[in-house]
Amino acid sequence: MCKCNTQVSYLHALLQLCARNRAAIQGQACHAQTFHFGLHQDTITSNILINMYCKSGVMSSARKVFDQMPERSLVSWNSLIGSHAQNGEAQQALTLFRSMQREGSLFSEFTISSLLCACAAKCAVFECKQLHGFAIKAAVDSNMFVGTALVDVYAKCALVKDACLVFDNMKERNVVTWSCMAVGYVQNELFEDALLLFRRAQIMEVEHDQFMFSSIVSACAGLAALIEGKQVHAIISKTGFGSNNVFVTSSLIDMYAKCGSVEEAYAVFTGIKEKNIVSWNTMISGFAKHARALEAMILFEKMQQIGLHPNQFTYSSVLSACSHMGLVDEAKSYFDLMRKEHNVPPNEIHYSCMVDVLGRVGKVSEAYHLIKRMPFDATASMWGSLLACCRFHGNLELAKVAAKHLFELEPDNAGNHILLSNIYAANKKWEEVARTRTLLKESMVKKERGKSWIAIKDKVHAFMVGEINHPRIAEIYSKLDNLVEEMKILGYRVETEHDFHDVEDSRKQQLLKHHSEKLALTFGLLCLPSNAPIRIMKNLRICGDCHSFMKLASRVTQREIIVRDINRFHHFRNGFCSCADFW
DNA sequence: CTAGGGTTAG
Structure with a gap:
């Protein structure tokens, strides 16, 4: 039996190389060698094997090595738990954690941060709070990775206050911590807070990265704040993150479009060297918002010429472009194409665009029949657009149907009562007008002011x-x-x-x-x-x-x-x- | 030998 040290470290290095390159086949060959060297019962070697199998996606083999080890270490547990967390298998990760505790093995900051990551993906609030408790008891809550994971998980579970509390109490933060907090604000639509955080980071001279930039640009988009958006764009260009990250560039396109400057959005779009599906979708949606249906349709063709397949986002954008402009025939052909050509099943948004465009051009009954035969319950926005069209095109009978559904879904929306009242007025049904106006007055109290x-x-x-x-x-x-x-x-x-x-x-x-x-x-x-x-x-x-x-x-x-x-x-x-x- | 984050839809 040869246990020459140089050969052992050579084998370890090879296995690590396999892990980095996700090379399961070569890793398996190395695994065979560990038997030859009598290393198969060695803890460190087994851990490296587990890591290699996890990284190359062969979880069953990782588990086999884990189960057959005579002595598991903390790293063995952490590798397996971390891998399940990364694969989005929160349940498996948590189950392993419980076995770990049953066996009396201590956990570490690595364990907790991995588990928190698994909970973030599932928005598992209860588990997350429990893990936070474990972290405090084990005194690993001051670890930067644990803190960052907590910020992320609380924000994803819409517990922004808890996220802030953790963030503010952290002794040490890095660029990931800051960007998690910023993303947390943006995902909870607290755009102002995100911008304030960004300024705080600038004053404290925290370095920024693409994650931070894409979230701050989204915050500007959410606020429709063109001036701030341009300032952030300038900072991005200076740091050189400008045109090489699709997340940043997509956010920039979206920001300019939502701030009303579709030309600048297009300038960013044309400057992207390697556009992905999101770059195209964002630009198409930008043209749609600005009633530039022709350009939206041209991009829809062009993206296919370079080999990209339209997805549900693409279709909702071209359909909304058509609906804004009343292009009913074009909308119909896209609606047909999406299933036949690109295997994209229409969802509520797509149906909603169709109802809207059919109604707008006066095909009110056709819109109603589409609602009737679609595979979902109609949303308030669908009944609302049908009601609006009935008013415009004068269809009292369908208006009543739409209104009935609408008032069930949105009893307090003043706009709905206004629409119905107008329809009755147009048909000289004064008693009904009086009745709807009473309901209207009640709802006006709750109406959002202009x-x-x-x-x-x-x-x-x-x-x-x-x-x-x-x-x-x-x-x-x-x-x-x-x-x-x-x-x-x-x-x-x-x-x-x-x-x-x-x-x-x-x-x-x-x-x-x-x-x-x-x-x-x-x-x-x-x-x-x-x-x-x-x-x-x-x-x-x-x-x-x-x-x-x-x-x-x-x-x-x-x-x-x-x-x-x-x-x-x-x-x-x-x-x-x-x-x-x-x- | 083990851990964290981002973009597009009515």
Whole structure:
């Protein structure tokens, strides 16, 4: 029996090489050699074998080595648990942990961080809290890996406060810890907090990496904060992460698109050397939001020319592009193609786009039949879009059906009651109008108030309907009056049918005049240079009066006005809107 | 010999 040290370390090195390269076949040959050298019962050799089999994905062999070892060490357990965690097999990892405890083996920071990782993937809150307890008892909670895993798992389970608490109490943090916290904020839609964290990291001169950048860019996208987004983009370019990471570049495309600058989104897109499916999907979705269906469709073709297969995201983006523009035939052919050509089964989002586009072009019954025969329960958004279409195309019978379903799903949504009331009014059913208006008044109390905001330099100015608190509000109202007078000469008439308060017409005119987007626009006119586009963000759908107003305002002032409402972007230029009045 | 994070949909 030869146990020459150089040969042993040679075999170990070979096995480690196999592990790194996930070379199971060669690893197996080395495994045979361990018998030849009488090393098969050696703990370190067995651990290296377990690691090699885990890394190359042969879990059964790893388990066999583990089961046959005469003396298991902590590393043996950790390797196996860690591997199950990485494979997303939380249950197996936890079961092993329990056997480990039953056998009286102590665990380490390696064990806990692996298990936490497994729980993060499954959002297993209870297990995660328990593991946190174990970590404290075993005094491994101050370990950086354990702390980072805790931040990650708490954030993924939507326990942001717990994540923060762990983060703030950590003695030592690295770039992963910081990016986990940032990602945690973004995933819980706490975009402001993510940006504040990023600034804190900058002040503390923490190094950034691609993970941090992609999450911060997503935060800017979520806030529709173009100025901050551009600043972060500049930092990214300086650090050289600019065009070589698909996560960062996809986030950048999405950020520019959601901030209203589809041109800059496209510039990032064309600059990517190796685009993946997400790069394409994000760009297509960007064009869709901006009512540029043709470009969306062209990209859909181009991505296939370079050999990428459209997936569910791709299809939801092209379908929504079609629905925004009322391209019903194109939508139908995509809907057909997705299953036949690319084996993508349509999901609720795809059906929702189809219902929307069919309804928009007046094929209301067809939309209803699609809802009836789809394999899911219809969502509120589907009934809502059907109801809206019934109003537009005048179908009282289907409107009643849609409304009935809708009120079951969303009893407190004021917009739904408004729609139905209008339909009854159009059909001169005054009793029903009165009945719906009572329901409407109750729901109006809970209705979200209209709010718009505009960024001037580095400050965001927000306006509510009939705002009185802005420092320059008097100036704004006076400028708005002048603008309205100028527009009236061109034929602007306040469309009071878009206001649903139970008040007389003159008061309605007043309320409409002071819709938040009009105030934001006026403030933009006061503050921004005369050639700069005016970008306004809004929390609700833009009303018909404001839409006409913006069209005329773009003509009178010769400005480009970009309004993002809850669904999409409107680009107003010289009296026209990119949505072709279809929204 | 063992441990952590990110992008796209109505």
